[in-house]
Amino acid sequence: MSDRYISIEGIARRYPKAGGGTTTVFEDLWFSMRKGEFVCVIGHSGCGKTTVLNILNGLDAPDDGAAIVDGKAIEGPSLDRAVIFQGHSLLPWRSVLGNVAYAVAAKHRDWPKAKVTAHAMAFIEKVGLKGSELKKPSELSGGMKQRVGIARALSIEPKMMLMDEPFSALDALTRGTLQDEVRRICLETGQTAFMITHDVDEAIYLADRIVLMTNGPQAMIAEIVENPLPRDRIRTEVHHHRDYYAIRNHLIDFLVVRSKSFRDAIPEGYDRRHPPVVRPSADGPGPDAGRKAA
Incomplete structure (x- = not known):
């Protein structure tokens, strides 16, 4: 399994301000995905999650850096990448x-x-x-x-399935059913998936890894969280897993506190090119805490 099937390499996105100058949504963003991996991105509105997704689907282009899929730089939309939006967008x-x-x-x-x-x-x-x-x-x-x-x-x-909060407009029962279907199909087919969500429990249930983005503008990847739950997790048993509350509390703490304060108190040794990797556990941060992403 390739560690860099999908690779975001030093991308930046800036927009001109009405009165002159530019607003930097994010810059020097780095992360990669393995083939067959399900990654969720969490962060507050304005941090650039959808901009990253649009760069991956080819509808937007970075001002710096490159996005690469299976060894080829993204230069526009392609049927190698499929998108599921919040709305169904059917004909x-x-x-x-x-x-x-x-x-x-x-x-x-x-x-x-x-x-x-x-x-x-x-x-x-x-x-x-x-x-x-x-x-x-x-x-x-x-x-x-x-x-x-x-x-x-x-x-x-597709080589990559991109999802922009695809279940957010649905009632809780339907949302849960579709989450089950998507997870089952991705596991059965080995589908690589990148999903934006604001729902912590959704990320815990679906993702192999969760990318945490700080508040924008000038957003950063604070860290990459490895999900300690087994890949073959069952919805009705997830909250009984010994590490469930460790990862849930870690994500909630980030959204409530660290997403706002991280940029003003960057940890010593932090490297944008290799964001720290953490694996929350009931026993504490675990042996992977602080390990840098490849």
Whole structure:
């Protein structure tokens, strides 16, 4: 498994101010992801989470540095990267099958219609929508629409799946069900995923690692948290794990206190290129505390 399947290398993003000068959202940002890894990013609004996601999906470009996927620098949108937004963003005149098949046909232009349909149906079935494939978006609930978006993203079998708070507009029960589906599918397919969330419990349940960003402007990666829970975690058992409250309290403490104060009291030895890696544990910070990211 490559440690640098996805690599953010020294990126910066700046915007001009109305009265002159520039606002630096972030600069000299470094981190990498392994193939098949699920990474969540947590930070307050304005720290640049969505800007990083847009750089990864090719809709924005960094002012400095580069974003690299599987050894190639990102230079624009690509079907190698799929995005699931907060809204479902479905084509209203197309059916469930039509929406998913549209993406499949765009990726595989040489495939016959029957093969496109069969491939699309396989992913519609994966998200539990078999039997609803001929319905239009107007006939679907919010959760079903988001399932279509997930099926569409997965159907092109991207090198990276990018998610911008995809469950935030859903009710708690639907949100939990879709989190279960996404986690199951990512584990089964080895899908690499990068997700923005404000929900600490969502990050703990879904992520292998959690990137903590300080408040913006001039945001930084304070640290990278390795999830101590087992990869095959079960939702109903997560809060019983001995390390659950250690990681939850660590994340809450960051959001409430350290996200604001970190930049004014940078720890000795902090290196932007190798943010510290921590692994919260019921026994304390653990042997990985302070280890620097590769």
